[in-house]
Amino acid sequence: MTTHLLRRARALTVAAVTLTAGTVLGVTAPSAHAVDQTVPCTASTTTNGTNLQTAMSAVVGGGGGTITLDDYCVYELTVPISGTTGLTPVSGGITVTVTTVSGLNTATIERSTAGSTTPFNIFTVTGANSVLNLSHLSLLNGSAPDSGGAVRVLATATLNADHMLFAGNRAVNDGGALLLSNAGTGSTATITTSTFSDNQAGASGGAIRLQGSSTLNLSDSSVSGNRAKGNGGGIEGNIFTTGTAVTTLDSVTMTHNTAVNGGAIAMEGNGPLTVTNSTISANRTIEGSGGGVYLANGRTNSFTGSHIDGNTATASDDNVASGGGLFNSNFGAVTTLNTTTVANNQVVNANGQGGGIAGVAGTVTLNSATVTGNLVSGRFGKGGGLYSDDTDTPSVVNVNSSSVSSNKVVGTGAVSGGIYNSGATVALSSATVDNNTAPLAPAPGGVYTTVAIVPTGGSINGNFPTNCLLSPAMVTGCVN
Template sequence: MPALRALAGAAAIATATTAFTAVPAAAHTPEHVRCKTSALIAAITRANTQGFGKLSLAKGCVYDFTAPFSGDDATPPITVPVTIDGNGATLRRGTTAHLFRLLDVATGGRATLSDLKIENGNVTGDGGGLLVQNGGTLHATSVLVKGNTASNNGGGLESLGTLRLVRSRVANNNAAGSGGGISSEGATSVISTSIEGNTASRFFGGGVFNDGLITITRSSITGNRVTAGDGGGLWNNYQMTVNDSTIVDNTASDHGGGVTNAQLGRATFNRSTIAKNTAGLLAGGIYNVDSGSYLVLNLSSVIKNKAGSAPGGVFNETGDVVVNKHSPITGNLPTNCVGSPSPVTGCTG
């Protein structure tokens, strides 16, 4: 959290509030990388040495890593602007006892990925498949992050820097801590992306854990779960905006089957749907909790969610604020909002 507060005033947060500035493509012919893990390691090493890189992976290749290059990383941490055109290739941790992630964007690194799969990473720490360090930047388009595991946060990926994820899929990843799919403590934009079937084993955010600034647009958060904690789909502790998106069929063992907005959280939902989520205790839909949390529902619906105890729709703790702008809260069980310590404007039953 201290790193987040420092980052919030830095350029990375400012970047996320404006259009993402893409890394200019280096004016050189792409280097074609043979279908060998050693060839990819060598290509990234050369890029770091020369100060830039533009790599084209072997079409459909599975780069099967059986040991880390160093530390927790299968490949050298990216420290410069590097573009990787995956051509449908897969970076995969193969059958091995070694634990490591597949890609690491270090401080000062600016990675642009496309048409690439990141699979089966397993790390002791954060970021099972991908890690973006504080001061690093990742722009990923048409990327699949699948089946990765972290012993702490960010089963699929952990970002402490700047992340932009477009037309991608984050699926079936696992974190022993928070953020089964994505853990964001920096500045993150998620656009036209599916976050599905991820699990956080304890604490928060089966699909997404946010302790930074995140914007989610035209995306779906479905079938995620927390097995011992809150926020089956989304857990927000700082600033989150969700536009034109669906949060459906997520599960939390405790509170906030769809969404938990906690502590310093300021969450805004525009034209979005929170539906058919389940919580074992309170608030199948949205759990707005801890003094100072602020939630805005704008043309968004909270419908057909279910909780073990009332309310099933929206829970609003004493001292917190819910602003409802033409947003129906209906069809939730056992109640929509009755049982909430503070009233929820525009909600009855």
């Protein structure tokens, strides 16, 4: 036993395992001056999991430290350490780091999928100044009977995660993979170069759920194939936030997520959303709005250098689906799209609205943006490219040096392939509204508005069957 462990420690080029009377279950016991732990790999994945639980308890009990796992090793947890958490919670203002020997390759921590395994998540960190650092790990099959299938970040705690895979995790309520709690002043997660895949929530946030005043910084990462039975397939649904939660996404790809509202992202509350250099594509809503993104409740949102492409909002004829790409909802949300493309999104629904963008109250501003190739398919559809109205509060749409082109509505009674406006204030400045298509009757194909629009520069050309003819209110300078 001693020879085997010493040989393994040398091969792993880590601090040598000192075998003393305190060595238990293959875990290096803490010395009087250190609480770091090394958990070597054995042939038994369940033994590895038990050893990891022992190491985590020792590090937490010793006031924090680092747990080092073997590259490519599987640590299988068969029972929770207590309650509904797989590993001893990080609390009391300490810092715990879990990583691999090389710091380059991945180890796997998974909840057992055996039929007799009770539901539990994997990591919990809670309390002010408590920090959990995770690096080069796969967290699989977590199953929370409440929220946060893989990781729960509670009560002003902090999670830092790098080169992580969160996959196959489940939550009965919110946050299939990750929950950021609203307790105290809110929790914080900074996540880089990571993947959230095939996670599921019974309510909202298929991958990630933010509550209250929590903060998420997600960069260079992928959120794909997650599902929520409520909102936010990726973030609250797949990413979902409420309250004053702050969300920043930089160089993030969100694809093939599904939810009721907000296939990829659903934001409800007053906290800001900032999206930069990101792609939101091929996401879907079922019986809801915002195939890619759903925004509500007076928040400020910005998209810069990003793509919202190929998303779909669907609903039965008893409901109305709006915003195949983006839905700016009815409580004064302010959304700005800078050098961002909204393309090839669709709404499939009778009375559907806004194949690309739907602004139902609030403000939507397009700066050097492109809205193209979007579709509303169904009877009485409106606004293949952009739809706006003032359902609840004054609504404003500003289209500046931007293009709304080659969008379409199809179906009996469908109106305006380009822009459909009912009651909102629309400003077109150096805007191009070209080559949009609607059925032969009723026209027009370019711009339909109930409030007069006075464009400044730009063009409205080549739309079918007309550019603006039969619009209830005038579009100054529009020639049919």
